Amino acid sequence: MFKYGSKKYLISKGIDQYFIGVTNAFRFTTLFFKEVFKRPFHLREVINQCFEVGLKSLALISLTGFIVGIVFTKQSRPSLEDFGATSWLPSLIGIAIVKALGPLVTALICAGKVGSGIGAELGSMKVTEQIDAMEVSAINPYKYLVVTRVLATTITIPVLALYCSFVSLYGSYLNVHVTETVSLLSFYQNAFKTISFLDIFTSVAKSIVFGFTIGIVGTYKGFHADQGTRGVGRAANQAVVLAMFLIFIEEVLIVQISNWF
Amino acid sequence: MEKLKNIIHKEETVISISGLYKSFENLEVLKGIDFNLFRGENVAVLGKSGSGKSVLIKIIVGLLKPDKGDVVILGKQIAHLHGKELDALRLHIGFSFQNSALYDSMTVYQNLAFPLLMNMKNMSKKEVDNAVHEVLDAVGLKDKNKQMPSDLSGGQRKRIGIARTLILKPKIMLYDEPTAGLDPITSAEIIDLINEVQEKYNTSSVIITHDLTCAKNTANRIAMLHKGKFIKIGNFEEVFAADTDNEHLKGFFNYNFIQ
DSSP: OEEETTEEESSOHHHHHHHHHHHHHHHHHHHHHHHTTSSOOOHHHHHHHHHHHHHHHHHHHHHHHHHHHHHHHHHHHHHHHHTTOGGGHHHHHHHIIIIIIHHHHHHHHHIIIIIHHHHHHHHHHHHTTHHHHHHHTTOOHIIIIIIHHHHHHHHHHHHHHHHHHHHHHHHHHHHHHHHSOOOHHHHHHHHHHTOOHHHHHHHHHHHHHHHHHHHHHHHHHHHTOOSHHHHHHHHHHHHHHHHHHHHHHHHHHHHHHHHTO | OOOOOOOOEEEEEEEEEEEEEEEETTEEEEEEEEEEEEETOEEEEEOOTTSSHHHHHHHHTTSSOOSEEEEEETTEEGGGOOHHHHHHHHTTEEEEOTTOOOOTTSOHHHHHHHHHHHHOTTOOHHHHHHHHHHHHHHTTOGGGTTSOGGGSOHHHHHHHHHHHHHTTOOSEEEEESTTTTOOHHHHHHHHHHHHHHHHHHOOEEEEEESOHHHHHHHOSEEEEEETTEEEEEEOHHHHTOTTOOOHHHHHHHHHHHHO
């Protein structure tokens, strides 16, 4: 044992605290799987949170998805023209958006908007003792605050990701439509021609993982906020940064795994 | 201010604490607490900031775990209880927080109805309505049920905080600094409310405070906490006897008197 001042640490204060943090986060996450199947289910609160996550992010996701579709089409067209392969544009855009960009853009937006919101809300409840007040009233705060929010993000973000993909393809269609006469139906048909069921399944599975990550990171950071209003700000900030970091790692892993099939 | 008129049942202990120790990293907060609360009794725990008062009641309600010692509430060792057993015990304990801890996204009505809706699933809407209006009446804020906590004054928030604990009809009330941050008139109203609650609901109470007026008017006994230990327990006159040679007690009394 090393001694730093009068305190004893296994390795050093920083390293010990890091591993304690990882252990706590792991316990916090596993507790979700224990609690999610237990009564009461707080369905009304889950629906409320789905509304908070879904409807309130819709405008931002619509705008971002639309712009991504336009920009990606504009950037891809010159390269395809060089090879005389502009007819492949809808397929290329379709694969890129449905398999990668739709889920990723949605997850990043939700990490910023929803993750920070959850972190700040729960952080504020923690520092003003509202979570303790629930606990002493014999209400399980983990069940009521964490499980409901994580379920809401896990359910809603895949739906938002699919919606984002459709809006992006529409943006792409409008961009193509400026220079070429093509109907919306045939554009969508071409876009989906090369997309298999496995691609859609992977995309939805990925969004479920992203949604779960955003929910669990936001609630974890909020639940462990301390040091007053400064702690609330830090919880919101860390919820965004850590969720985005994990989303990129998960993206790489899921792409790697899906390539095996 | 009305005087406390309660009947103490000394044959029945509702809180029994023995050899209680609690520390945070290297900081020893509680260093061997022994304490009993009888049914119908009010005890004020007095002490300076940082003396361990709030830690003590957080241990009583199970928000913190003790390092060592026994805490028996209504005949049950709180350290041995988990999940549903702990929740069942907590239904008998009302905890009034220093800053009220009202749910700021809910109206006053929702704040009061929330513990009922979560714990008494078979209650009808009318029964919940009646219970909410009864406790609002008990704390004298009948007309505030549609307001948000942010629209209330400090004293009103304290009252709603107390009403939220009363809605579950607790046997034990724990007040954490009930008069902190309030003007003298509002403090006197809260002191009266604590006594009214004691009378109407037959509760036994632990009142954490550093306000001697509050302690004198609400408590049957006073327990003086200093550096993690009770240095004196007794009624007000015994604890602050004129011939006391304890510098800390003298200082505490003189400070409050000057204030």
